[in-house]
Amino acid sequence: MGKINLKSVYFWLIVLVFVLFPFVIDSRPMTILLTQIFIFAILAMSYDILLGYTGIVSFGHAMFFGFGAYATSVMLKNIDSSLTVFFLSIIVGMVIAGIVSFLIGLLTLRLQSHFFAMFTLAVSGLFLVLAEKWRSLTQGNDGFTFRAPEIFSDRINFYLFVLFCLVLVFLLLRLFVNSPFGKVLIAVKENETRTKALGYKTIYYKVVSSVVAGVAASLAGSLYVVSLRFVNTSMMAIDVTLNALLMTIIGGVGTLVGPIVGAAIIELAKHNLSILAKTYPIFERWIIFFGIIYILAVIFFPKGVVGTLKEKWEGRKMVRQQAMKQKEDAA
Amino acid sequence: MEPVIKTDNLTIRFGGQIAVDHVSCEIPEKHFKSIIGPNGAGKTTFFNLLSGELKPTEGEVYLKGERITHLSSIERARKGLGRSFQITNVFPNLTVLENVRLAIQSREKIYFQMLRYFTSYKHLIEEAEHILEQVLLIDKKDAIASQLTHGEKRKLEIAMLLALDSEILLLDEPTAGMSLEEVPIILDVIRNIKEKGEKTILLIEHKMDLILDLSDSIMVLFNGQLLADGTPEEIMRNELVESAYLGGMYNDDLAGNQ
Ligand SMILES: Nc1ncnc2c1ncn2[C@@H]1O[C@H](COP(=O)(O)OP(=O)(O)O)[C@@H](O)[C@H]1O
Ligand SMILES: [Mg+2]
Numbered sequence: 152m153g154k155i156n157l158k159s160v161y162f163w164l165i166v167l168v169f170v171l172f173p174f175v176i177d178s179r180p181m182t183i184l185l186t187q188i189f190i191f192a193i194l195a196m197s198y199d200i201l202l203g204y205t206g207i208v209s210f211g212h213a214m215f216f217g218f219g220a221y222a223t224s225v226m227l228k229n230i231d232s233s234l235t236v237f238f239l240s241i242i243v244g245m246v247i248a249g250i251v252s253f254l255i256g257l258l259t260l261r262l263q264s265h266f267f268a269m270f271t272l273a274v275s276g277l278f279l280v281l282a283e284k285w286r287s288l289t290q291g292n293d294g295f296t297f298r299a300p301e302i303f304s305d306r307i308n309f310y311l312f313v314l315f316c317l318v319l320v321f322l323l324l325r326l327f328v329n330s331p332f333g334k335v336l337i338a339v340k341e342n343e344t345r346t347k348a349l350g351y352k353t354i355y356y357k358v359v360s361s362v363v364a365g366v367a368a369s370l371a372g373s374l375y376v377v378s379l380r381f382v383n384t385s386m387m388a389i390d391v392t393l394n395a396l397l398m399t400i401i402g403g404v405g406t407l408v409g410p411i412v413g414a415a416i417i418e419l420a421k422h423n424l425s426i427l428a429k430t431y432p433i434f435e436r437w438i439i440f441f442g443i444i445y446i447l448a449v450i451f452f453p454k455g456v457v458g459t460l461k462e463k464w465e466g467r468k469m470v471r472q473q474a475m476k477q478k479e480d481a482a
Numbered sequence: 483m484e485p486v487i488k489t490d491n492l493t494i495r496f497g498g499q500i501a502v503d504h505v506s507c508e509i510p511e512k513h514f515k516s517i518i519g520p521n522g523a524g525k526t527t528f529f530n531l532l533s534g535e536l537k538p539t540e541g542e543v544y545l546k547g548e549r550i551t552h553l554s555s556i557e558r559a560r561k562g563l564g565r566s567f568q569i570t571n572v573f574p575n576l577t578v579l580e581n582v583r584l585a586i587q588s589r590e591k592i593y594f595q596m597l598r599y600f601t602s603y604k605h606l607i608e609e610a611e612h613i614l615e616q617v618l619l620i621d622k623k624d625a626i627a628s629q630l631t632h633g634e635k636r637k638l639e640i641a642m643l644l645a646l647d648s649e650i651l652l653l654d655e656p657t658a659g660m661s662l663e664e665v666p667i668i669l670d671v672i673r674n675i676k677e678k679g680e681k682t683i684l685l686i687e688h689k690m691d692l693i694l695d696l697s698d699s700i701m702v703l704f705n706g707q708l709l710a711d712g713t714p715e716e717i718m719r720n721e722l723v724e725s726a727y728l729g730g731m732y733n734d735d736l737a738g739n740q
Contacts, residue, residue: 331587331603332596338584341573348533348571349588349646350559359596 169314173307183378186310188418189317190374194391195398195410196324197367202396203404204328205360206340208264211271212395214278215252215365217387219244219372224382225288228297237300237377244369252365256358272389279387294383303377313374317411320367325407327363336360337405368395397441401448403455412457417441484547486511486650486682492531492541501527503706504541514676514683516693519703525686526568528703529652532684533565534558545650559588564648568655568686570635574628578619578638581627582610585645610645617641617671633664640671651675653685657692665692672696694718 173182194216201207222244223237230236251274259270283291303309327333338346339353346353376382385391394417402413420440428435452459485508492505502524509515517525530536532543534555542551550558573581586606601607614620617637622630627638636656643651656672657665673696675681687693693700694714701711702723710720717723 326599327596329599329601330596331592331598331600332594334580334584334587334600335593337576338573341575342571344535345567345571345573346584347554347556348535348559348565348567349585349642350556351588351593352556355594359594 166314166318170311173310179306182306182310184418184422186306186313186378187375188415189310189313190371190378191394191398191418192411192414193317193320193374194368194371194395195402195414196320196407197364197371198392198395199399199404199407199410200324200328200336200360200364200367202399203406203409204333204340205336205357206264207260207357207361208268209271209361209364210268210389210392211255211273211275212364212368213387213389213391214271214275215248215368216372216375216391217275217278217282218248218251219369219374220376220382220386221282221289221372222247222369223373224295224297224376227299227377228295232298232300234300234302237373241370241373244373245366248365248369249362252361253358256361257354260357260361261354275387275389275392279384282384282387289382289384292384294381294385296381299377299380309378313378316370316374320370321407321411324363324367328407332356332359397445399455401444401452401455403458403461406455406457406461409455409457413455416456420444483510485509485544486513486546487532487684488544488547489532490542490544492528492538492543494527494531494536495539500706502531502538502703505703505706505708506541507701507708507711509682509684512679512682514685514696514698516685516687516697516700517703518687518690518693518700519709521688523703524706525703526654527706529565529654529684529686532558533563533652559646559648562649563652564643564646564650565652566639566643566654566656568658570632570639572627572635572638572642574626576627577624578614578627578630578641579607579610579623581638582613582641582645583607585642586610586613589646613641613644616644616674618667633660636660636664636668637671640668644675648681650682651684653683655686655688658688669696 169185172185194212197215198209198212201209201212219241223240226236226240226243255267255271255274259267282289289295299309303312328336335346335351335353335356338349338351339356343353372386376386398413398417399410400413401416402411403409424440425435448455454462487509488507490506492502493500494502505528517528519525527536531538534550534553534557538551542549544550545558545561545563550561553561573584576584583600583606586609587600587603590603590606592603592606611620611623614623617640619634619637619641622634627635630638636659640653640656643653653672657668660668669692672683672685676683676696685693685697690700697714699712700714700717702709702717702720710717710723712720
């Protein structure tokens with residue numbers, strides 16, 4: 152028990168550091184960068200619920216991000232830019248994301264996994280086309296700007312709100328994956344036939360997992376557009392999905408801290424590459440670099456940064472335990 | 483008395499090949515039946531038809547008089563049909579304890595609890611440990627399942643089956659590939675289950691001499707067909723069985739075991 156408490160002490164210490172950060176280091180770009188990292192951390196964690204915990208590959212995660220993004224921007228622009236509307240828009244986005252992910256899941260999660268992957272790709276492509284064509288609402292690829300709620304004009308307030316969301320989502324997802332339900336998700340990933348033979352209706356587990364992931368991704372979308380005060384169809388493009396995938400894989404699938412670390416690595420790298428790109432235009436093609444990082448990560452860190460560290464740590468613990476046992480046996 | 487399991491002309495074809503060929507049999511409650519037959523006789527396929535992993539091309543399966551032919555493996559598991567797999571089939575990257583705990587969780591019908599930590603269900607963990615003690619696997623409880631030896635994996639498989647506490651146990655060659663020292667341990671575990679007298683057990687075994695004293699009855703499959711079904715003595719005396727199964731190519735097996 153003592154160990155668990157220590158863990159949560161570390162956790163709240165880190166949270167405290169980030170709460171105090173903008174007051175200590177008064178740098179607007181840093182605050183904005185961290186805000187973005189937090190938002191993508193939520194997105195990547197939601198993706199990891201599918202990929203790392205349930206073993207489902209989705210190529211359509213961008214659409215859920217997009218639902219949140221459009222729900223929030225359209226409502227803030229067309230109703231008014233109050234905080235109430237903002238909260239309402241988050242809920243609207245989540246409900247849409249929940250319904251769509253539920254339907255997709257129910258339709259295709261019974262099939263083999265690659266059908267689900269292809270189907271999500273197709274459906275998200277469809278919604279992307281819808282967003283392009285429904286210009287009266289979305290203004291297509293040109294997009295539109297809108298006003299954020301007054302209170303968020305102070306970047307620090309928004310930063311703190313996003314941090315609050317991240318912590319909340321992290322704690323809820325941690326509870327989710329460590330619940331009896333979450334343990335079955337992991338079992339599904341490990342061996343679905345066996346899970347069924349134990350009497351679990353695996354289809355429901357997969358559907359719930361995809362709904363939870365979709366809803367959380369929608370929250371990330373809502374937050375993202377407010378940070379930009381702008382929306383266009385790129386928020387629904389496949390790049391968003393690839394980003395989430397990359398962050399999850401680099402950080403470490405099957406953990407929740409992994410995607411957060413992955414989001415930080417990718418966003419920091421992007422940020423620095425875009426500075427470099429001012430002198431060396433080749434760095435504008437950052438996707439090439441991420442392609443390379445991705446390949447290297449898969450080869451050398453198949454479990455991601457956090458997964459590899461965790462393995463090392465547990466390996467050491469095991470060795471220590473064995474050494475202790477041997478000592479006992481000898482005695 | 484109503485048989486617990488009854489099959490009626492149970493048949494499955496894979497392409498042109500008939501793997502299980504019009505097998506009709508009845509298994510009474512609390513009965514211990516062994517299924518023997520050479521490799522490829524259709525024993526595992528027969529289990530797959532009972533447990534719902536495969537659907538028959540013809541024939542029916544009844545559980546306590548209820549037709550269950552159309553039910554999925556999940557529904558059959560929930561009705562009390564538990565099975566172990568011949569090819570070890572555990573959760574490879576989970577700990578031994580977690581493998582067993584998941585089985586208990588299912589039996590306790592804790593299906594959709596998402597808002598409490600799994601560790602708050604202490605009795606599940608304690609029971610998992612208790613079962614691991616029974617199969618002599620307790621000192622490996624924190625090991626990752628994929629790192630167990632073959633024999634240990636078989637023990638884990640049986641522990642998971644015990645954890646499910648199914649009324650009917652389908653055991654597919656539980657001792658296959660085990661080292662000689664481990665075989666008696668597993669047979670003891672099975673004997674203990676039998677002696678408690680609470681379960682109906684179907685056991686597939688390749689080596690007949692291992693199960694002669696355990697079995698209430700033995701059925702022999704050969705080329706998918708039910709060749710004989712009777713008490714161990716009857717099977718031993720059966721000439722058909724002798725010529726088909728004990729004779730010819732399986733001589734060496736027998737020689738090795740006697
Ligand atoms: N899923 C399948 N598809 C095609 N053929 C199969 C399948 N499962 C089993 N068979 C065939 O059915 C026959 C019986 O196999 P099996 O039941 O595994 O035998 P046993 O367990 O008695 O050794 C074998 O010839 C095998 O090749
Ligand atoms: Mg077999």
